[in-house]
Amino acid sequence: MNGFKAMLFDLDNTLLNRDEAVDRLFFKLVKMCYRDVDHTLENEMRQQFKVYDGKYFGQHDKTDVIASFFDEFPPQNGMPNHAIQDFWNLHFPQCFAVHPDTITFIHRIKQQVKVGIITNGSVERQKAKIAYTNLDRCFDTVIISEEVGFSKPDKRIFEVALKRLDVNPEETLFVGDDLEKDIDGCQQAHIKGVWFNPDMRKNDTAIQPYAEIHTLERLGSYFK
Template sequence: MNKYKAILFDLDDTLLDRDRAVDHLFFIILDKYYKDLSDASKVHMLNVFKQYDKNSYGISDKSKVFSSFFHDFPPNIAMPATDMQEFWNHYFPRCFSIDEETLTLLQLIKKKVKIGIITNGTVRRQKAKIINTGLDAIFKQIIISEEVDCWKPDSHIFHLALNTLKVEAEEILFVGDDLTKDILGCQNVKMKGIWFNPHKKINDTHIKPFGEIQTLGSLLRYLD
């Protein structure tokens, strides 16, 4: 019998590769607003765009990302400032993808334990990501911060998951990439945090995860 009865997942940078989605969004922008650029220019512009995105991470309003980027690199066709947020809301969720191997793994885990998602973000964008990648067919227990008016690492959002799944905190693994929002957040309610660290970052914080994995497939060893 499994020691754990449920696994909860973060969404961005855990189940879904947000960095790859930002790359995809950037090339949509290039296609719509620029032309005749050298490969070197594209690489430089991508790095600048990703830095502006990084600076805005966790902020719902993304219009500053566009306004700053277009100021640095004037486009052939201007995007009205009033359209910037809607452009992000419409296109960015559609830039996410998920491979069949991950979907198969999640279906396997689902046969062993209950599963759910806790994600920070707006309802519109997070739901679109989940639907567009097919995760809605796998996960029925999904908590989005805007919908419940609390954000990781707030303990309340983790307590909501406990009530929804009807399991004890000690029987849950929470898998996420952010040491503070995910790992410390879940540990504050006695869940066990598994740090998803595919890039093998150095943990220079005081936060000590229960476990660390570089691939989602490594979760299976906790369920044997």
């Protein structure tokens, strides 16, 4: 088992595919607020919705995402700005899905090591995503930035997880898709960072992960 006693995971775009969830939220929004949108325009709108989501990614308040989108593509049935955040909080968590193989894999490694999640975001939305996908049944601890007062890449959020799981940094792996927030952050806390890179992006940074994987199943080799 290589001496590891714990494995920690990022949530969005590691355990869960956030990009697919954004697409699903877009289609919910179109169905609710627009009429008679042809396929070509819908594709254009979807790409711009993702642009605005990326522009305001990391903000707890998502009003700017949809308000900006409405400014560019005025809806037939809009919603006031004060209702946008409620729409996002209610519908976005329901747009996430977890692959059954991921659940199977987590349960398998949990038989050998402690497992946890460290995620940036609001308590309400992140807990809703985790509960909706049944990931809450799989992990020994879940650390959410809003709840603890530190966000990745601050090493203190990783240290909270170590303390909760009662493990040392050298006994721990952290798996995440973001080189700066996940990999550099955890390695500042002396935790080995495994870069989850399913799209095989080029690493153009000076950050050197402990390992790089393209599927979560590859992690099983660390616990044989």
